[in-house]
Amino acid sequence: MAINTLVLDLETGDRLSKLQIAAESIKKGGIVVFPTETVYGLGANALDGDAVGKIFTAKGRPADNPLIAHFSSFEAARPYIKNMSAGANLLAKAFMPGPLTLVVNKGEGISDNATCGLGTVGIRIPSNADARDFLALSGVPIVAPSANVSGRPSPTAPSHVINDMDGKVDVILLGGACEFGVESTVVDCSKEPFELLRPGAVSLSDLRRFAYVEHHDAGEGQKPKSPGMKYQHYKPSASVIALDCPHEAAVGIINSGCAGTTGTAALVFEEFLDSAKAPLVLSLGSAKDPSQAAKKLFALLRECDLAGMGRIYAMCPSDEGIGLAYRNRLFKAADNIIS
Numbered sequence: 001m002a003i004n005t006l007v008l009d010l011e012t013g014d015r016l017s018k019l020q021i022a023a024e025s026i027k028k029g030g031i032v033v034f035p036t037e038t039v040y041g042l043g044a045n046a047l048d049g050d051a052v053g054k055i056f057t058a059k060g061r062p063a064d065n066p067l068i069a070h071f072s073s074f075e076a077a078r079p080y081i082k083n084m085s086a087g088a089n090l091l092a093k094a095f096m097p098g099p100l101t102l103v104v105n106k107g108e109g110i111s112d113n114a115t116c117g118l119g120t121v122g123i124r125i126p127s128n129a130d131a132r133d134f135l136a137l138s139g140v141p142i143v144a145p146s147a148n149v150s151g152r153p154s155p156t157a158p159s160h161v162i163n164d165m166d167g168k169v170d171v172i173l174l175g176g177a178c179e180f181g182v183e184s185t186v187v188d189c190s191k192e193p194f195e196l197l198r199p200g201a202v203s204l205s206d207l208r209r210f211a212y213v214e215h216h217d218a219g220e221g222q223k224p225k226s227p228g229m230k231y232q233h234y235k236p237s238a239s240v241i242a243l244d245c246p247h248e249a250a251v252g253i254i255n256s257g258c259a260g261t262t263g264t265a266a267l268v269f270e271e272f273l274d275s276a277k278a279p280l281v282l283s284l285g286s287a288k289d290p291s292q293a294a295k296k297l298f299a300l301l302r303e304c305d306l307a308g309m310g311r312i313y314a315m316c317p318s319d320e321g322i323g324l325a326y327r328n329r330l331f332k333a334a335d336n337i338i339s
């Protein structure tokens, strides 16, 4: 059944009173879409199991995939954490607020509906000012997955959340395009050694300056480390072909695969905009700055769907820095990886 969604643009008019309306909705058990520096989130009061349940319904999210709890400050998160290790504290000090989630032992309070009965909880302190002010005004921990329909590309711009969530949630707060465009780095700090569960803008080498963090590339057929890793993710309607090969070779594959077609798109680094020949060619920004590709990826996948494309070829950066996050998302979205 459709809900009458209140859409509030934080970039015009009285920002604070709009945040206040959204915070009141949270306190009354509503669900609210809000911007963060990574992707838009769909939030509910983490202490209210019924409110949390509405998130799973709105997204069509599998019931065994736990949610991350968001706080306005690390001090606000402490009461909900049990036995945090010295190494986890170092990571928190170094990267919070920011695009990092730490999985730690769960204390009392956060609904079991949010953590799917696990003894751990993901903690995140967004750096985005709208998110932090909304969290502070709400006065409760807010659990929030990405605000996309489950399985679809995560939302990184206002039009994405309107498309996916209008009519399904109580309030949508619009705050422009997201700074990073990929979800937070998730590190499991509930065991030693720590383990990278999802790469993001805080890179492995960033993390390892403060604590040793293991990383295993999850191969096919391996048991998923994080409940969310076993599900289909980030898929546009078009089929996706990831080109994990030298960029010149990628151009060759694009040009032969697109010849004579109309519904084929290519996501290429800007250095190859002239040499790639496809009905729709979109730029990933410079190959020298993979943060641009990471920021644009989800938006470009959605743009290809809107343009009616049936197939998308996409170039890859190396796995250094945020390149690892781009590759992780693209490979999950892909039907085929050519290397």
Ligand code: TXA
Residues within 6 Å of the ligand: 036, 038, 039, 040, 041, 042, 065, 066, 067, 068, 101, 103, 115, 118, 120, 121, 122, 124, 144, 145, 146, 147, 182, 183, 184, 186, 197, 198, 225, 226, 227, 228, 229
């Ligand atoms: O950047 C982000 O993290 C965004 C914004 C809205 O904050 N949120 C987000 O949430 O990406 P979601 O639900 O789309 O992804 C959370 C991931 C899932 O893969 C989930 O399985 C994993 O984190 N996760 C959450 N709690 C966990 C836990 N206790 N143990 C292991 N994995 C957990």
Ligand code: MG
Residues within 6 Å of the ligand: 145, 146, 154
């Ligand atoms: Mg998600």
